Amino acid sequence: MTMHISIFGVGLIGGSLALCFKGKPGITVTGYAHTQEYADQVTAKSVVDKVTLSVEEAAQDADVIFLCVPVGSLETYIKRLSELPLKPGCIITDVGSTKASIAECAAQLTLKEACFIGGHPMAGSERSGVGAASTVLFENAYYVLTPPDQVPQEKLDTLVELLAHTRAHIVKVEPRLHDEIVGAISHLPHVIAVALVNQISSYNEENPLYRTLAAGGFRDITRIASSDPVVWRDILLNNRNVMLPLLRDWNEGIQRFMDMLENQDGPAIEEAFRRAGEFRSVLPERRKGMIVSRYDLYLDVPDHPGIIGRIATDLGTNRINLSNMQIIESREDVPGVMRLSFRNEMEQERAKELLISQGHSVYQ
Ligand SMILES: NC(=O)c1ccc[n+]([C@@H]2O[C@H](COP(=O)([O-])OP(=O)(O)OC[C@H]3O[C@@H](n4cnc5c(N)ncnc54)[C@H](O)[C@@H]3O)[C@@H](O)[C@H]2O)c1
Numbered sequence: 312m313t314m315h316i317s318i319f320g321v322g323l324i325g326g327s328l329a330l331c332f333k334g335k336p337g338i339t340v341t342g343y344a345h346t347q348e349y350a351d352q353v354t355a356k357s358v359v360d361k362v363t364l365s366v367e368e369a370a371q372d373a374d375v376i377f378l379c380v381p382v383g384s385l386e387t388y389i390k391r392l393s394e395l396p397l398k399p400g401c402i403i404t405d406v407g408s409t410k411a412s413i414a415e416c417a418a419q420l421t422l423k424e425a426c427f428i429g430g431h432p433m434a435g436s437e438r439s440g441v442g443a444a445s446t447v448l449f450e451n452a453y454y455v456l457t458p459p460d461q462v463p464q465e466k467l468d469t470l471v472e473l474l475a476h477t478r479a480h481i482v483k484v485e486p487r488l489h490d491e492i493v494g495a496i497s498h499l500p501h502v503i504a505v506a507l508v509n510q511i512s513s514y515n516e517e518n519p520l521y522r523t524l525a526a527g528g529f530r531d532i533t534r535i536a537s538s539d540p541v542v543w544r545d546i547l548l549n550n551r552n553v554m555l556p557l558l559r560d561w562n563e564g565i566q567r568f569m570d571m572l573e574n575q576d577g578p579a580i581e582e583a584f585r586r587a588g589e590f591r592s593v594l595p596e597r598r599k600g601m602i603v604s605r606y607d608l609y610l611d612v613p614d615h616p617g618i619i620g621r622i623a624t625d626l627g628t629n630r631i632n633l634s635n636m637q638i639i640e641s642r643e644d645v646p647g648v649m650r651l652s653f654r655n656e657m658e659q660e661r662a663k664e665l666l667i668s669q670g671h672s673v674y675q
């Protein structure tokens with residue numbers, strides 16, 4: 312039996328989902344675009360099987376509908392869908408970066424034989440539009456689902472099974488808790504990045520050397536300041552009740568730094584960096600476009616020519632299969648750190664023994 316998927320808003324996220332589903336056995340993908348211009352872009356990128364400008368046409372045969380429009384337009388579409396004769400058993404889901412308001416809106420609607428399960432893939436980019444869509448965007452990322460209590464388990468199972476094509480890890484979270492946490496770890500950093508870039512931009516108007524000298528640190532912390540203005544306007548307005556206390560806390564954190572400087576409190580500055588470094592070092596790392604591997608080893612490698620080749624050859628000679636190899640840092644004056652990934656624990660253990668026996672310092 313064919314599963315018909317409809318994607319409303321085939322941009323970065325909708326287009327990336329479409330790429331995960333399109334061409335999979337037993338799946339067809341229709342894209343709904345609200346203007347001819349967007350429809351043409353989607354057609355040009357060939358990310359869906361069919362494009363339509365009609366909500367009715369996109370909805371009528373759909374088994375699963377993904378709402379991938381900006382947060383401020385989600386309610387309009389779910390209300391519109393609730394007025395249409397949807398296929399019995401149809402699952403409506405969304406990818407909005409906030410979850411409480413859409414969950415509340417869906418709960419008020421009569422969806423007849425359809426159901427709503429909120430969703431939010433915790434992956435994205437500062438780029439937008441279908442041109443930025445990618446098959447590996449969600450790979451190894453967390454994908455939050457916020458199923459209401461009354462949703463039939465079999466519907467949740469169907470959605471989870473479908474989302475396996477994204478290679479994301481599904482996690483269930485209650486909508487309000489989602490908005491609090493995501494407000495802190497995603498929405499607040501976006502506000503900070505934008506405020507920082509705008510602050511430096513105003514200095515740059517006085518002296519263009521600011522832009523010239525802006526190096527790695529500035530770029531690292533500000534990539535997300537280039538994110539889509541409309542998408543982020545909607546997210547921040549929608550999550551304003553969470554954002555306002557977070558921004559107050561942020562001001563307090565900045566005030567603490569000001570106090571440290573006024574008091575020339577070196578130990579407090581060191582302690583702030585130490586604590587931050589510790590927390591950051593335990594953040595989960597995610598890799599896209601690669602085979603999932605949780606069996607990693609790390610080793611210090613002096614920047615000797617040929618060392619990487621030698622390690623790979625030694626592992627190969629001992630019939631230990633590497634799934635990936637990466638140099639995390641390599642400058643002439645410091646040892647680099649090499650990450651070796653294996654597909655299972657046994658290979659990882661054998662590699663560890665071999666490398667230690669060869670005198671390498673190996674960490675897990
Ligand atoms: N960008 C990210 O990193 C990210 C990550 C996860 C979730 N999200 C969420 O995904 C959703 C889409 O974001 P995106 O980054 O893909 O943005 P995008 O701008 O790349 O795509 C949005 C799509 O929605 C369409 N659209 C805009 N207004 C519309 C309307 N009124 N009616 C119908 N279609 C409309 C656009 O044509 C476009 O195809 C948002 O709800 C956002 O919060 C974004």
Ligand SMILES: O=C(O)C(=O)C[C@]1(C(=O)O)C=C[C@@H](O)C=C1
Nearest residue numbers: 408432433434435436437497535
């Ligand atoms: O990586 C990025 O560029 C993102 O902004 C992705 C990001 C995030 O903040 O982590 C942004 C918005 C989302 O809703 C989910 C993920």
